[in-house]
Amino acid sequence: MFIRNCWYVAAWDKEVPADGFLSRTIINTPVVLWRDAESKVIALVDRCCHRGAKLSMGRKENGGDCVRCMYHGLVFDRTGQCIAAPAQDRIPPQARVQSFPVVERHRWVWIWMGDPQAADPALIPDTQWLDHPEWRSKDGYLHYDVDYLLIADNLLDFSHLPFLHPSTLGGSPDYAAVLPKVERNARGVRLTKWVPNTEPPAYSAKYANYAPGAQVDRWTYYDFIVPGVLLMDTGMMPAGTGGQDAHRENSVAFRGCQALTPETETSTHYFFAHAHNFMLDRPDVTAEIHAGVERAFEEDRVMITSQQQNLAHDAAFKMVPLSVDAALSQFRWVVDQMAKKELAA
Amino acid sequence: MFIRNCWYVAAWDKEVPADGFLSRTIINTPVVLWRDAESKVIALVDRCCHRGAKLSMGRKENGGDCVRCMYHGLVFDRTGQCIAAPAQDRIPPQARVQSFPVVERHRWVWIWMGDPQAADPALIPDTQWLDHPEWRSKDGYLHYDVDYLLIADNLLDFSHLPFLHPSTLGGSPDYAAVLPKVERNARGVRLTKWVPNTEPPAYSAKYANYAPGAQVDRWTYYDFIVPGVLLMDTGMMPAGTGGQDAHRENSVAFRGCQALTPETETSTHYFFAHAHNFMLDRPDVTAEIHAGVERAFEEDRVMITSQQQNLAHDAAFKMVPLSVDAALSQFRWVVDQMAKKELAA
């Protein structure tokens, strides 16, 4: 059961075209997204109320304010109300499709799948790094054939970095041995991980001017917010040059923005970017960092997909919890509480 | 639940070869069809009663009167009775497979899937246009991955023509605004649609010698008979040259024969031909008309398949009925009544 009352990332802004439609399934619901004359995004259920045809196979009308279903010709306005139909003098009021609140902010199109009255834009996570003038990143998207919670688990336990990503995000095994501090907040958890005097990860070592073989202090602070949004401040500095609260002189720093949007119970949209604030005039560096992250995320995808297959194969399998599971256990608890609350309401 | 006591189109005549077998699943039942020495078609369940092997992987024997299962060698006669088996002196009487009444008529092979006693050939719809000397057409077949009733819906509401088929069968939107007269009969419905003074449809306009931009009167009269057979008289004549009961001078006329045969709950065989009675010595014209119809039917297939996906995704979705649904609602009611009656019997 999915949480409905939260903001999901529906798309990168560029995925909703100036002409035409984007059709995307979000928490089992087909959604059609398009832009009106002012380029504002509109989102309706992608299913005509008449016979269930896809509105995304239709046509924009009234300057983009409306969509016409191209099966039998019904026209819907931006609120989802049917306002015209052939051979039909009076349109029945129940001839309407659900519309969804949408906010476009910092390159992501956010959609609220629950009660529209509760759709408070103040709840949208702050992803300013996606279009901040002092940061650079490339747009990432992966499609996963797994339950989104398995990816959330992955993102809530970075002890897997040295094992699954030795040549990219990894570092040495001692990195896995340091547990993060985990704090719960209203809509998720906050993790604080500080690993002094450790190996630099492969993907970022090349951008530092540190002595060959020198150890570093690594920091990774992030919020993980329902439904599955990660906002991360991470990087490294020369070992012993400041400590956890230092000014990060001579550091190599990143801001990660990632979002999981369930498509179905067993498939997930994954949006991500990994912004850096150095070498801003070097698009090749931005591309190289992005490629390293993509390679690591593909390592995750292969592992988590095989995990999903194992779990699907035997519903009776019980996981054995370990210390590294603290954050993911707390996040799953938050999700569970919110889902139960929605169910009761 | 499918109606059993009705004639289904099993195949185009040419699909049942002189040598060998045609294996085709009809309302969830695997059927093997072949021709005897007199070219008469025989139909049995395509499943040996012994271990369930496919008889269509077998061999014709006794001049085509029998089929031998090539797994363990059982021989079945045309009634489905096993008449020989290796190492078996006495053949048990229950060693038999179901046989089905078959009638080959006007290029189509019809099969009766229900009570053989009720298989009255007089109930076979008249598709004389398929081999009438004064009419020409090409053989059409499409496989659909949808419930056959969704295709029946499509064929019972031509208001979709201007929207889904603007460049083929279409015409202008005013065509959609005219509702057909709908009459119910014992095994289906009859639709009468007369649209005076409208645009000619793209696919037939080129065969008329009308003035450029001239309006036409369009007629479409058809029966739609269980399980899903459409017999159509359609065409156009210059606007105002006669009216609905005119002699159709200077008309461009067609006779459409179409048949839906469910394969499973979610897949369908679709047989069709669209005969014309002009330019009989021009096979290129016959081919061009057929190509236009095929293009339109492919437009239907794409739309209806996406509709099926939407419906499969959410079993709770309720369609909102409109005026244009009168014929399809009545036909679904006829199907429902017949199915219930069979279930009760």
Add this chain to the structure above:
Amino acid sequence: MFIRNCWYVAAWDKEVPADGFLSRTIINTPVVLWRDAESKVIALVDRCCHRGAKLSMGRKENGGDCVRCMYHGLVFDRTGQCIAAPAQDRIPPQARVQSFPVVERHRWVWIWMGDPQAADPALIPDTQWLDHPEWRSKDGYLHYDVDYLLIADNLLDFSHLPFLHPSTLGGSPDYAAVLPKVERNARGVRLTKWVPNTEPPAYSAKYANYAPGAQVDRWTYYDFIVPGVLLMDTGMMPAGTGGQDAHRENSVAFRGCQALTPETETSTHYFFAHAHNFMLDRPDVTAEIHAGVERAFEEDRVMITSQQQNLAHDAAFKMVPLSVDAALSQFRWVVDQMAKKELAA
């Protein structure tokens, strides 16, 4: 429901590599197999107890005595006990995965999926012909998308040979008319089939120096043992040169070893070899015999797969038993009794 307390063939010896892992699903259980420093095979459930990742995507450690899960770094010893995990001082005793008794013998790796205490190596069928110095064969493996019992049925009724395999293992229809003697034993059945004065089968006729068109006496004696292991002594000699208990002078003889290992309810691993004791220095003859057997087994695979599809399509279909089914009926009874006994225990 599968029998658990029996030896299954998990793999050909060469399939378990010196480096790395073999991952194979056996009776619905994912199994990882690898070799330790002494080349001894170890088998564990291929599913980490922590989050369900595949151990076969991991890394051998401690000279092959252990496997490390490369998702979060847990290390398991050969008994399946977790002995190390990052950031975890005390390993909980329930952090373990199931291990399976394994015996490598005569080229096959056998695995016991049930109670380890009952894993008596004396129960392993004798497949000495797979590496006997006086016999030659090639290693066969087929993957079937069918219930293993349908393949067992096939192997327990050779009356299908003249029909399904006329150009390979076949012979003339009179071969099918001779029923084998069937005897039940503790873990399966024994078949004895002696067909005097019959046609030689196509695949072996060429290795005999008999007169053209000469008839032969064919013998086929085999045990078929749970879960689905066939040990066969088969061949032919000139008709009338000795009888069933003769010394087989001038014979062409084979020893067949075959094993069915269910993967899931509807898929099966099939291991086989067909050893001959003539022309030992002619690898081309060994290859040719193997190719003939493979061709025949592919004929079986096509037939049985279509049979499985027919059975899956209609769960209500009841098979009509015939005389040729005596052996397969008895074997299915043995399997059923063992499964029920395990369920009760």
